[in-house]
Amino acid sequence: MDALKIEGLYKEYRLGELSTGTFAHDLNRFWYRLRGKENPYEKITETNDRTKNTEGEYVWALEDINFSVTQGEVLGIIGRNGAGKSTLLKILSKVTSPTRGSIAIHGRIASLLEVGTGFHPELTGRENIFLNGAILGMTKKEIRSKFDEIVAFSGVEKYIDTPVKRYSSGMYVRLAFAVAAHLEPEILIIDEVLAVGDAEFQRKCLGKMKEVAGEGRTVLFVSHNMTAVKKLCNKGLLLEQGRVAFMGSAEETVQAYYTQNTEVIKTFQIFENSASAPGAMGVYLKKIALSPSDPFIDDHITLDFEFFDAENRQKIAIAFDLLNQDEMVVFGSGATLKSNDSIFQATCYFPKNLLNEGTYSIHLYVNSDGYQPLFSLPEAIRFEITERERTHGFLGKINGVVRPELTWKTI
Amino acid sequence: MDSRQHKATFYEEITPNHRWFKFNLREVWRYRDLVILFVRRDFVAQYKQTILGPLWLILQPLLTTFVFYIVFSKIAKISTNGSDPFLFYLSGITLWNYFSDCLTKTSNTFVANAGIFGKVYFPRLVLPISIILSNLIKLGVQLLLLLSVILFRWSFQGLTPEWNFYVFLFPLLILILAILGLGLGLIFSSVTTKYRDLAYVLTFATQLLMFATPIFYPLNFAQGFLAKAIALNPLTPIFETFRFTLFSSSNFEVVGLLYAFGLSVFCLMIGITLFNKVERSFMDTV
Numbered sequence: 001m002d003a004l005k006i007e008g009l010y011k012e013y014r015l016g017e018l019s020t021g022t023f024a025h026d027l028n029r030f031w032y033r034l035r036g037k038e039n040p041y042e043k044i045t046e047t048n049d050r051t052k053n054t055e056g057e058y059v060w061a062l063e064d065i066n067f068s069v070t071q072g073e074v075l076g077i078i079g080r081n082g083a084g085k086s087t088l089l090k091i092l093s094k095v096t097s098p099t100r101g102s103i104a105i106h107g108r109i110a111s112l113l114e115v116g117t118g119f120h121p122e123l124t125g126r127e128n129i130f131l132n133g134a135i136l137g138m139t140k141k142e143i144r145s146k147f148d149e150i151v152a153f154s155g156v157e158k159y160i161d162t163p164v165k166r167y168s169s170g171m172y173v174r175l176a177f178a179v180a181a182h183l184e185p186e187i188l189i190i191d192e193v194l195a196v197g198d199a200e201f202q203r204k205c206l207g208k209m210k211e212v213a214g215e216g217r218t219v220l221f222v223s224h225n226m227t228a229v230k231k232l233c234n235k236g237l238l239l240e241q242g243r244v245a246f247m248g249s250a251e252e253t254v255q256a257y258y259t260q261n262t263e264v265i266k267t268f269q270i271f272e273n274s275a276s277a278p279g280a281m282g283v284y285l286k287k288i289a290l291s292p293s294d295p296f297i298d299d300h301i302t303l304d305f306e307f308f309d310a311e312n313r314q315k316i317a318i319a320f321d322l323l324n325q326d327e328m329v330v331f332g333s334g335a336t337l338k339s340n341d342s343i344f345q346a347t348c349y350f351p352k353n354l355l356n357e358g359t360y361s362i363h364l365y366v367n368s369d370g371y372q373p374l375f376s377l378p379e380a381i382r383f384e385i386t387e388r389e390r391t392h393g394f395l396g397k398i399n400g401v402v403r404p405e406l407t408w409k410t411i
Numbered sequence: 412m413d414s415r416q417h418k419a420t421f422y423e424e425i426t427p428n429h430r431w432f433k434f435n436l437r438e439v440w441r442y443r444d445l446v447i448l449f450v451r452r453d454f455v456a457q458y459k460q461t462i463l464g465p466l467w468l469i470l471q472p473l474l475t476t477f478v479f480y481i482v483f484s485k486i487a488k489i490s491t492n493g494s495d496p497f498l499f500y501l502s503g504i505t506l507w508n509y510f511s512d513c514l515t516k517t518s519n520t521f522v523a524n525a526g527i528f529g530k531v532y533f534p535r536l537v538l539p540i541s542i543i544l545s546n547l548i549k550l551g552v553q554l555l556l557l558l559s560v561i562l563f564r565w566s567f568q569g570l571t572p573e574w575n576f577y578v579f580l581f582p583l584l585i586l587i588l589a590i591l592g593l594g595l596g597l598i599f600s601s602v603t604t605k606y607r608d609l610a611y612v613l614t615f616a617t618q619l620l621m622f623a624t625p626i627f628y629p630l631n632f633a634q635g636f637l638a639k640a641i642a643l644n645p646l647t648p649i650f651e652t653f654r655f656t657l658f659s660s661s662n663f664e665v666v667g668l669l670y671a672f673g674l675s676v677f678c679l680m681i682g683i684t685l686f687n688k689v690e691r692s693f694m695d696t697v
Contacts, residue, residue: 122460137533
């Protein structure tokens with residue numbers, strides 16, 4: 001039986017600021033509707049592609065979404081930022097309504113787009129459990145019957161009659177999650193924002209999801225964490241620019257996601273001659289390449305550089321910054337190169353177990369022998385480091401910019 | 412837990428269409444516990460970290476009455492139709508506080524709760540309804556104050572009791588005030604989600620409405636055109652009736668009350684219609 005069936009779902013958003021033009025548009029729309037005509041602004045609505053700066057004022061955040069979820073299925077929804085995942089969740093949670101289309105839902109639905117919604121700092125832990133539970137759709141009776149369980153799960157028994165503004169942030173999140181974890185809807189919608197926080201919390205969150213799924217309830221899980229999606233979900237849905245790009249098993253969908261994203265991954269650049277190559281003042285890029293092109297955390301990574309020495313400079317100094325997906329420089333490094341047959345050549349070796357999983361880019365700087373900047377090349381390389389699949393223990397992403405392998409001594 | 416226990420009996424459909432007028436009381440009823448919890452939250456949160464706490468409920472109308480007494484009775488010498496000025500002002504302020512609190516607090520339902528509304532669904536009407544209820548409790552406390560002041564004046568200060576049996580109309584008066592406050596509040600809360608200008612208009616309009624309501628003057632004090640304008644104010648018959656039942660000093664007109672009731676219900680219908688429309692998409696504009 002279908003727990004959820006989505007047919008022809010569209011969602012339109014207005015770009016830019018609301019201003020006096022909004023009022024004029026509203027009046028115009030109203031006038032068209034009065035005469036039974038179609039919304040005049042829907043015609044200029046464009047496909048959601050945030051990389052292009054388009055002229056239109058309206059954009060489809062979701063476009064012709066059709067799929068159904070069978071009861072008991074755990075569906076992982078993945079896609080790049082801005083692909084429409086959050087919009088879909090918001091519509092399913094009834095936080096906002098679709099522009100067109102329909103969703104048929106069989107069963108009580110609960111969505112966790114955030115934990116601790118409605119928590120009031122002045123109220124005690126006990127009062128907040130009741131308030132938050134009721135906001136999430138539980139009755140007082142239901143909450144009372146689960147109260148002890150919730151408190152035990154949260155581990156803040158001692159402070160249950162203290163206002164939550166005196167809680168540490170960790171206690172606050174634990175209490176909030178404890179309430180959410182005791183919801184018993186037939187369909188549960190979970191946003192990946194739940195998976196941020198400390199490792200302990202992630203483990204609890206993912207563990208609870210597994211438990212819920214094991215009970216035969218339907219779960220929709222939106223995530224960036226491919227490992228967790230593969231492990232927890234049995235089906236997957238890939239969104240791309242507001243449309244369904246792929247739907248299949250979780251495994252296949254994750255694969256499709258990686259294939260889709262190879263466009264932005266650029267692990268080498270090779271130029272045959274200096275004419276077309278980036279560069280300046282007699283130094284031009286010949287080759288920059290990463291190997292392996294698809295590294296795991298515990299791989300040795302090497303970065304090869306070659307430059308044309310067109311003006312016989314003999315010596316240059318190169319450097320690079322390695323940036324993570326937040327555009328933060330993780331580290332920089334550099335070396336002085338001597339030319340041989342009018343070619344500069346160098347290889348840089350990264351130790352294994354250095355970088356955490358994620359996408360990184362290399363910003364290349366080329367300077368003269370006297371450290372005068374010649375040219376720089378942002379995003380000369382863009383690559384992704386992935387984690388080898390873990391089959392047991394904690395499945396989520398381990399926090400941190402770096403992922404060193406440390407030595408542990410345990411008794 | 413057995414999966415069969417979760418067999419779906421509940422069905423709903425999400426579509427862009429909405430019914431124009433749908434109070435959906437059944438759904439609000441399902442969330443009645445939430446209404447109560449919101450009322451509780453308002454009280455607890457409001458008086459946390461104040462020394463006098465709920466005592467402010469009583470102090471606020473007393474202090475305002477005192478100011479009115481000085482300004483309007485002693486300085487401006489506005490008549491109160493022969494009734495005791497202190498009681499006259501206190502009764503007016505008590506009613507006005509209820510109405511204006513209902514109006515101003517419901518009027519920013521969407522903007523003030525955008526954080527919650529953006530994350531979870533519950534019938535949005537739960538919030539304005541909880542506001543009306545928590546104000547009702549406040550009103551109850553302030554009415555007790557009014558009653559004690561009246562009794563005190565009667566027993567110790569030789570004032571002659573002049574109340575009449577129409578005092579049993581009082582619940583009806585409160586109902587009309589609540590409907591009007593809620594209706595106008597819903598209208599403003601719906602429109603301000605997109606056009607914030609209305610929030611400023613409301614502050615001004617409330618002030619104007621206060622002066623256009625016989626709170627610190629009796630209706631027959633106004634003359635000519637102004638008297639007609641004030642008579643059109645739906646709040647006027649409510650205040651006049653209230654004073655009539657307590658002090659037998661003002662006029663009592665059934666037509667006026669019916670007019671106030673009709674207009675209030677009309678406002679509420681418009682309010683709910685707009686609210687229902689906005690609640691479905693306001694997260695995109697707020």
